[in-house]
Amino acid sequence: MATDHAPPPVEAPARLLLPQILPALLVGVGASLLFLGISALAEKFQHVLWNDLPDALGIGNHSALWTIIMLTATGIAVGLVVWKAPGHAGPDPASEGLGGAPLAPGVVPGLLLASTLALAGGVSLGPENPIIAANIALAYWLGRRAAPSVPGAAWVALASAATVGALFGTPVAAALLLSEALVGRPGRGSLWDRLFAPLVAAGAGAMTTELLAEPSFDVGLPPLTDPGFGDLLAALVIASAAALFGLVSCFLFPHLHAAFRRLRHPMVMLPLGGLVLGLLGALGGKETLFKGLEQTKELTASIGAWSSGELAKFAVVKLLALLVAASCGFRGGRIFPAVFIGASFGLLAQALVPEVHPAVAVSSAVLGVLLATTRQGWISLFTGAALAASPAMLALLCLASLPAWLIVTGRPQLELDHEGKALR
Known part of the structure; x- marks a missing residue:
């Protein structure tokens, strides 16, 4: 009885991979710069809210009273953005994971503003979801106009990988995340062919972060040298x-x-x-x-x-x-x-x-x-x-x-x- 065997993956020739390098580099650097810019802005605003302002008022900058005032004020400010900004600063974040479908470009300013206010105001959330969503929206919008023949999913993958690389300061995290996402998805070529351009974007994003900022995840734990x-x-x-x-x-x-x-x-x-x-x-x-x-x-x-x-x-x-x-x-x-x-x-x-x-x-x-x-x-x-x-x-x-x-x-x-x- 004959059995059908799946054909081996088709290797993408170098001439198909090489043109992907420049767009991936541009997306990688751009994604990292947006992440670093929003982070720097949030840190400066945080210093004003939690140091300069309470010092000027003669209030302890991390007293219980100031903490309650600041978080409530942050809720009011973010509430105004979500209420009035175009697209209401994106969909309900409770139903959004990392990545997702591209948002309309007009939604991005409100999303970034709401995220920056939350980061500066002391809210217990990180920058990763809004930054990835913003980079996907911008890369998809610009990419589809610059190269209409390139599938939209390619720009989404580049932006996701670039931002994860920038966030973690290494392309390894992006490779792991994308390899998990690509399991079971139809597509031609080997896994490394499909990861080629996203890894370029992730590497560019990670190197931009490394050159302009300190690595994020070095917490100074004593090393384990001889596990038992x-x-x-x-x-x-x-x-x-x-x-x-x-x-x-x-x-x-x-x-x-x-x-x-x-x-x-x-x-x-x-x-x-x-x-x-x-x-x-x-x-x-x-x-x-x-x-x-x-x-x-x-x-x-x-x-x-x-x-x-x-x-x-x-x-x-x-x-x-x-x-x-x-x-x-x-x-x-x-x-x-x-x-x-x-x-x-x-x-x-x-x-x-x-x-x-x-x-x-x-x-x-x-x-x-x-x-x-x-x-x-x-x-x-x-x-x-x-x-x-x-x-x-x-x-x-x-x-x-x-x-x-x-x-x-x-x-x-x-x-x-x-x-x-x-x-x-």
């Missing part, structure tokens, strides 16, 4: 426990989102969400504000200085802040705050069991929380390994990801469909 069975056991347990902790947010998300949606108007949802975030910030302290990456570095720079109670408070408050910010309509991503949640959880485990190596504790916990909140296996593994900055951690994290993935797979995600139901 005890380290493996700790990684397995901590990653699984962190995945369970992260799943709590996934189960709560649709209910909290539905509660805010009942308020209907952005000028009610966002100011109220800002007030709740202010109260949470007053409870958790300044460490639980903003996107969380700089605060993660502060935690890891003073290992042993925080009590287990303080670290538990940081993890719980940041988790609730992420949920509120994502539910009430603030524009932003969830990877950066999830890293802080994982770092707090890992340092809590290390505080309870001091024999656990800090790199094992933090990297494994970040891996578990990211698996639960993003369902991006490669990105979760890459981020955990990048935080440890130790090749010895990679094997431990690969093994630790297996039970953690069994815990999260098939469970509700931290993303909703357009009816408000959790994706699985």
Whole structure:
């Protein structure tokens, strides 16, 4: 009986790949410059709001009162943008993951303004989702006009890869993310042929970031040089426990989102969400504000200085802040705050069991929380390994990801469909 065999992938000749280099380089550099520009603007505005202004008023810049005032004011400001800006600053962020269909170019200014205000105002969200959405919209719009014969999906892939490369400061993260996305998709040529132009874009974005700014994910953990069975056991347990902790947010998300949606108007949802975030910030302290990456570095720079109670408070408050910010309509991503949640959880485990190596504790916990909140296996593994900055951690994290993935797979995600139901 004859059997059919799938034909081997057709290799793309070099003459088809070479013309892709220049557009990919342009998209890569442009995506990185937009990311760096928005980040720099948000940081300057943050300094004004949280340092210059309270100093001028004679108010403590991270006092409970100022925290509540600032987060509520940020909710009002973002609410005005979402209400009045063309396209309402993009779709409901609760139903948007990384990437997605290109937005109309007219939506991009409102989306970037809402994201910048949230970043500067202390909202517990990162820049990744709005920046990727903006770069996709601009690359798609400009690319379709400059080269109408190029499929629109190609510009989307270039912009996504370029922005991920810029965000992480390396093209490896983009390659992992795209390889996961391309699995099972029809297309001619080998995987590396299809990744060729996106990797050029990711490399250009990463190099632009490296040349103009410091790497983002160096948190200064002590390196793990000689892992043993005890380290493996700790990684397995901590990653699984962190995945369970992260799943709590996934189960709560649709209910909290539905509660805010009942308020209907952005000028009610966002100011109220800002007030709740202010109260949470007053409870958790300044460490639980903003996107969380700089605060993660502060935690890891003073290992042993925080009590287990303080670290538990940081993890719980940041988790609730992420949920509120994502539910009430603030524009932003969830990877950066999830890293802080994982770092707090890992340092809590290390505080309870001091024999656990800090790199094992933090990297494994970040891996578990990211698996639960993003369902991006490669990105979760890459981020955990990048935080440890130790090749010895990679094997431990690969093994630790297996039970953690069994815990999260098939469970509700931290993303909703357009009816408000959790994706699985």
